Amino acid sequence: MYFVTAQEMYDTDQYAIERIGVEGKLLMENAGRAVANHMELFVSDQKRIAILIGKGNNGGDGFVIARTLLQKGYDVEVIVCASPSEIKGDAAYHRDVFRNSGFPFISYEEIENLEHALKEKDVVVDAMLGIGVKGAIRPPYNQLISFVNQFEGEVISVDLPSGVPADEGLEVDQAVQADRTIVIQFPKVSAFLEHTAAYYGRWEVVDIGLPSTVIQSKKTQKRVWKKQDVSTTLPTRGAFSHKGKHGKGLVIGGAVAMPGSIAMTSRAALRAGAGLLTVATVQENITALASTVVEATYTTLPSEGGYISDIGSVDFSYDAIAMGMGMGRHTGAETILQVALEQTQGILLIDADGLYALKGILSSLKGRHNPTILTPHPGEMATLLNVSIPELLHQPFAYSKAFAEEFQAYIVLKGAFTIITTPQGNQWVTVTGNPGMAKGGSGDVLAGILLAMVMQSQSLERALCNGTWIHGYTADLLVQHQHSTYDLLASDVIEGLAQTYRALSQ
Numbered sequence: 001m002y003f004v005t006a007q008e009m010y011d012t013d014q015y016a017i018e019r020i021g022v023e024g025k026l027l028m029e030n031a032g033r034a035v036a037n038h039m040e041l042f043v044s045d046q047k048r049i050a051i052l053i054g055k056g057n058n059g060g061d062g063f064v065i066a067r068t069l070l071q072k073g074y075d076v077e078v079i080v081c082a083s084p085s086e087i088k089g090d091a092a093y094h095r096d097v098f099r100n101s102g103f104p105f106i107s108y109e110e111i112e113n114l115e116h117a118l119k120e121k122d123v124v125v126d127a128m129l130g131i132g133v134k135g136a137i138r139p140p141y142n143q144l145i146s147f148v149n150q151f152e153g154e155v156i157s158v159d160l161p162s163g164v165p166a167d168e169g170l171e172v173d174q175a176v177q178a179d180r181t182i183v184i185q186f187p188k189v190s191a192f193l194e195h196t197a198a199y200y201g202r203w204e205v206v207d208i209g210l211p212s213t214v215i216q217s218k219k220t221q222k223r224v225w226k227k228q229d230v231s232t233t234l235p236t237r238g239a240f241s242h243k244g245k246h247g248k249g250l251v252i253g254g255a256v257a258m259p260g261s262i263a264m265t266s267r268a269a270l271r272a273g274a275g276l277l278t279v280a281t282v283q284e285n286i287t288a289l290a291s292t293v294v295e296a297t298y299t300t301l302p303s304e305g306g307y308i309s310d311i312g313s314v315d316f317s318y319d320a321i322a323m324g325m326g327m328g329r330h331t332g333a334e335t336i337l338q339v340a341l342e343q344t345q346g347i348l349l350i351d352a353d354g355l356y357a358l359k360g361i362l363s364s365l366k367g368r369h370n371p372t373i374l375t376p377h378p379g380e381m382a383t384l385l386n387v388s389i390p391e392l393l394h395q396p397f398a399y400s401k402a403f404a405e406e407f408q409a410y411i412v413l414k415g416a417f418t419i420i421t422t423p424q425g426n427q428w429v430t431v432t433g434n435p436g437m438a439k440g441g442s443g444d445v446l447a448g449i450l451l452a453m454v455m456q457s458q459s460l461e462r463a464l465c466n467g468t469w470i471h472g473y474t475a476d477l478l479v480q481h482q483h484s485t486y487d488l489l490a491s492d493v494i495e496g497l498a499q500t501y502r503a504l505s506q
């Protein structure tokens with residue numbers, strides 16, 4: 001499923017009107033009807049509904065929603081948040097159709113105590129501001145938004161909660177806190193940003209028949225990766241498959257004080273389907289590791305001060321290598337990473353301490369002939385970019401895209417919304433996962449799952465999308481059934497992979 005900026009939505013609208021010949025009025029009719037029909041699924045006709053209508057096209061949708069619900073027998077009061085004469089274009093057309101159908105509306109100015117009037121209702125439909133919102137919220141919307149936010153019944157926003165911009169990189173001045181948002185045709189970028197997503201409440205998309213042509217014609221696209229995408233793309237394992245067919249992987253990492261990280265990465269890779277796995281780590285850790293990860297083979301590396309000191313003895317002819325987990329932040333790390341960047345013949349995934357070592361030699365990425373995958377959390381990504389974490393999270397799509405394109409790497413920016421970006425600039429977001437995963441070891445497990453995924457026969461972007469989706473979904477299944485977000489451990493997710501694979505194969 002594509003998701004879009006405000007401009008991409010307007011371009012799509014224009015294309016439908018000018019090139020396909022569907023009138024704007026008809027699109028608005030479709031939008032309002034689709035929203036009203038969707039509401040019918042969860043709002044009973046016994047509820048008292050107020051619809052707040054702004055003067056732009058979001059308000060135009062509101063008039064169609066109101067007419068459709070009234071025709072279905074709902075109890076609806078329509079409150080226009082502007083002087084009705086300020087309404088223009090398609091919205092004015094639907095205001096007139098509404099009025100000509102014999103339905104009344106009232107201006108907010110005519111209501112003596114709007115806050116009190118809302119208290120009589122069970123549901124408020126917020127059709128005040130949509131993708132056209134700009135800058136600080138002006139009267140009367142600022143006051144109306146605060147009334148809506150004090151309302152105790154259900155708040156349903158149309159397209160997006162009023163006051164929330166569609167795009168990244170923008171401040172939220174004041175916005176409706178919706179319980180539910182019914183999104184028109186394509187989700188907007190702000191549904192996947194940490195500072196704006198919560199305003200949407202739970203959201204669903206309704207189809208109004210707009211084509212994806214404009215979005216598909218852009219040089220790059222943004223898409224949501226969903227369960228159906230995983231089910232249809234995850235490679236199946238044939239009856240005659242053998243271990244060599246599912247990839248030979250190598251994990252390089254660990255330090256004397258940190259054997260846990262690579263243990264988790266390795267076990268996750270094996271559980272996620274890696275065919276053959278080798279672990280290269282400091283000699284002091286091998287005995288302990290070999291008893292925890294019995295299915296792997298081992299390469300002993302020399303250490304100095306507890307850290308890996310040399311990886312010259314490593315055979316780099318693996319299908320994929322994951323490097324950096326538990327490696328420690330030490331001065332020699334950059335040199336050994338440089339060796340891996342030069343020698344790796346297959347895919348190289350760099351995680352955790354490997355990303356810190358990478359900072360000083362970033363330009364080496366540009367010279368690689370084989371794919372590089374970086375899997376930073378926001379702190380690691382902000383360090384690589386020399387920006388603060390809040391700056392990064394304000395526009396994570398733009399930062400990831402610029403970085404991936406400049407350094408020709410695949411970027412998996414981890415978070416509540418994990419963003420996968422290809423070197424060409426295409427982006428996917430996965431929305432599985434829960435706060436139980438904000439614990440040590442989570443990243444190590446993801447690195448292992450991704451290592452296994454990129455060795456299966458699927459494109460790299462699909463492998464990364466499937467891996468991040470599976471990681472989050474497994475944690476979701478675990479907190480639904482056996483665990484809570486308090487006690488869930490990263491290693492539980494490794495054991496939980498079995499449930500996810502079984503669920504996907506049913």
Ligand SMILES: NC(=O)C1=CN([C@@H]2O[C@H](COP(=O)(O)OP(=O)(O)OC[C@H]3O[C@@H](n4cnc5c(N)ncnc54)[C@H](OP(=O)(O)O)[C@@H]3O)[C@@H](O)[C@H]2O)[C@@H](O)CC1
Pocket residue numbers: 009010012013027028031054055056057058059060061128129130131132133134135136137138139141158159160184
């Ligand atoms: N594909 C599509 O495009 C389709 C779009 N559709 C629908 O149209 C919506 C977009 O409509 P839109 O462009 O008219 O913008 P919208 O969100 O109603 O707001 C504009 C109004 O807000 C006002 N305003 C702005 N900022 C403000 C502020 N800070 N504080 C106060 N006021 C502010 C601004 O006032 P002005 O600046 O003009 O004085 C103007 O009056 C979209 O979300 C969807 O619901 C569907 O019907 C069909 C397909």
Ligand SMILES: [K+]
Pocket residue numbers: 058126127128129130157158159160161162
């Ligand atoms: K709205």
